[in-house]
Amino acid sequence: SDVALVKPIDSTTSYLCGLTNDEALSIWIKNVASQSINAGEVINVWYQLNNNTPVAESLTLSSPLNAGDSIQYTFNQHVDLSALTTYLFRYWIRYAPDYNTSNDSVLHTVVHYVLTVNISGGDTVCVDPIFLPYTLTLQGSPYPYDSYHWSNETGTLTGSNSMFDAPAFGWYYVTVTNGSCTATDSIFVCNQVGVPPVSYQNIMVYPTPATVQLNVVASSLPQGNYTINLTTVDGRTITTLSYANISEIKTVIPTAHLPQGVYFLTISNNEHSWKFKVIR
Structure with missing residues (x-):
C-alpha cells in the first residue's frame, strides 16, 4: 500500500x-x-x-x-x-x-493579511484638461491582484485592467481581489484650470517656454513630504526631487540641456498631486 x-x-x-x-x-x-x-x-x-x-x-x-x-x-x-x-x-x-x-x-x-489598494495620486488629483483622458494607476502592493474593477461614479464607465483612462473629471473607484479578499479605493479627478487658486495650492511653475531653467515655487502647503517629478511625454523621468516635512518649495530645475518639446511636471504628497505642462 x-x-x-x-x-x-x-x-x-x-x-x-x-x-x-x-x-x-x-x-x-x-x-x-x-x-x-x-x-x-x-x-x-x-x-x-x-x-x-x-x-x-x-x-x-x-x-x-x-x-x-x-x-x-x-x-x-x-x-x-x-x-x-x-x-x-x-x-x-x-x-x-x-x-x-x-x-x-x-x-x-x-x-x-488585509488586502489594500491605493490609486496613485492620493485622494484628489488636479490636472489640466489637456491631459484627459487621464490614466489612473495603482501603487505597488506586496500582494498580487487577481482581478480589477474600475468604474466612474454612476457606473456607466468600467474597466478590468490594472490601469484606467479617466475620460472626464469626477470620482473614480477601483475594487481589486486576491482570492476571496477584496479592497477598494477612490480618487477625485478635478479640473486644475477651473479650480480657483487657494492658499495651500499656491503653486507656480514658470517660465514657459523654459529655455534655460524652470522655477517651481509653492507656499502655504500642508506640512508633509513632497516629490517633484519632471518627465517626458512618454513617461521617462528627467528629474526627481524629494522634500521631507516642508510647507513650501522654492527650487530651480535646469532645462537648457533638454531637447525642445513638451514635458510634464508633477508635484505630489501622500494625498494630492498637481500636474503641469512644461514647454522647453
Missing part, C-alpha cells in the same frame, strides 16, 4: 483574509498504489501549528479507498488564526502497511 498526503501541496503559501479564532483544517489523502484499501482501515493523521504541540487524530475509512481515489479529512480540533501574521503548518500521516513514507508529510504556510 502507498497513501500520500496530496493537499495542501508541499512547500506552498496561501494568502488569506478574514480568518477567525475558530478555523477548521483539512487535508487530502490519496491512494497512489494499485490496490484498494479496505473499509475500516485506520490512517493516523497529525498537524502542528508553528512550534505548538502536535495534534493527533485518526481517520477510519467508512468505505474502500480505491486506487487513485482521494479522501478529505477535517480535523476535529480547530485553530485560532485571527491574528494578522504568518502561520507555519506541518501535516503528516501514518498508515501501517504504507511502504513509501516519503510522500506522507507536507509543510504549508498561511499568511493572514
